[in-house]
Amino acid sequence: MCGTDLVAQYIPRLLSPMLLLFIAVYHFIIIVLQTAVTRPWKLINIHYLRTKSFSRLWKENGAQMSQEMPAGTDSLLASVSGLVLDLGPGTGEILSRLNPSQILAVYGAEPAVDMHSKLRENVKKHGFDGKYTPMLCGAEPESLIPALAKCGMVTGDAAGEGVFDEICCIRVLCGIPRPRDTIQALYGLLKPGGRMIVCEHVVVPWRTEGSKMARFMQFVYTMIGWPFFMAGCELQRHTELWLREAAGREGWASVNLKYVEPKTAVPFIVGELRKRG
Numbered sequence: 001m002c003g004t005d006l007v008a009q010y011i012p013r014l015l016s017p018m019l020l021l022f023i024a025v026y027h028f029i030i031i032v033l034q035t036a037v038t039r040p041w042k043l044i045n046i047h048y049l050r051t052k053s054f055s056r057l058w059k060e061n062g063a064q065m066s067q068e069m070p071a072g073t074d075s076l077l078a079s080v081s082g083l084v085l086d087l088g089p090g091t092g093e094i095l096s097r098l099n100p101s102q103i104l105a106v107y108g109a110e111p112a113v114d115m116h117s118k119l120r121e122n123v124k125k126h127g128f129d130g131k132y133t134p135m136l137c138g139a140e141p142e143s144l145i146p147a148l149a150k151c152g153m154v155t156g157d158a159a160g161e162g163v164f165d166e167i168c169c170i171r172v173l174c175g176i177p178r179p180r181d182t183i184q185a186l187y188g189l190l191k192p193g194g195r196m197i198v199c200e201h202v203v204v205p206w207r208t209e210g211s212k213m214a215r216f217m218q219f220v221y222t223m224i225g226w227p228f229f230m231a232g233c234e235l236q237r238h239t240e241l242w243l244r245e246a247a248g249r250e251g252w253a254s255v256n257l258k259y260v261e262p263k264t265a266v267p268f269i270v271g272e273l274r275k276r277g
């Protein structure tokens with residue numbers, strides 16, 4: 001990369017997450033002020049404030065932040081079919097990229113209650129009325145399994161029941177609790193031959209395709225409050241490793257994951273993992 005390219009492309013991309021962080025801080029301040037006026041007793045509930053402020057950020061900016069998805073995501077989403085688990089759908093911004101005619105039903109695990117009304121609007125708008133069930137729960141098994149049981153999708157506490165043809169992990173695994181265990185439990189919910197589709201930002205692969213500077217910037221953003229203001233979103237997760245490990249000794253039938261923009265501070269892995277049939 002020549003000097004001009006470095007200044008024109010590389011440095012702005014390393015610094016662009018700072019803008020999002022400023023926006024997140026702005027929404028956090030607004031939520032704190034609103035809460036102080038309307039429900040002052042909630043000010044000691046940090047989880048409430050962080051979730052509310054991220055929901056506000058996403059409701060205002062999610063559509064714009066979804067206009068251009070990391071390379072390869074659109075074709076992956078267009079191929080989704082069968083019985084689907086959509087993790088952390090937020091306001092349903094990706095629904096426009098799915099094809100309802102090849103989908104039997106979708107169960108959306110969205111723990112932020114404030115996202116649900118816009119999610120329902122997008123469900124209608126994109127032709128999923130009657131096919132999409134929003135559930136107020138997280139992806140972690142202790143929250144997801146009871147919610148699925150309530151919908152009649154699993155029989156009880158058995159996280160190993162293969163239920164879904166596809167599980168969509170789109171910009172969500174960065175914020176789930178105990179990611180390793182949760183991903184493993186999600187593997188159990190896939191039918192034999194089922195597919196996990198992934199578009200997730202991850203730790204910079206600085207030893208291979210990434211850069212040390214981008215890895216350093218991830219550390220800096222983390223230190224100055226990214227996870228706090230982004231409702232638990234972590235930049236430095238080894239999600240690819242945890243996804244690969246989730247199949248245990250039997251291994252996945254196939255794994256096709258690619259890095260997108262690995263030299264930036266928010267590199268993505270995009271692709272699919274297929275369970276053995």
Ligand SMILES: C[S@@+](CC[C@H](N)C(=O)[O-])C[C@H]1O[C@@H](n2cnc3c(N)ncnc32)[C@H](O)[C@@H]1O
Nearest residue numbers: 088089090093094112138139170171172175176
């Ligand atoms: C960055 S948004 C992405 C929304 C959507 N997947 C997309 O790509 O348009 C992350 C979403 O994950 C949700 N989320 C946070 N914690 C979660 C958890 N434990 N389980 C499932 N979803 C979670 C957030 O509420 C938010 O809606």
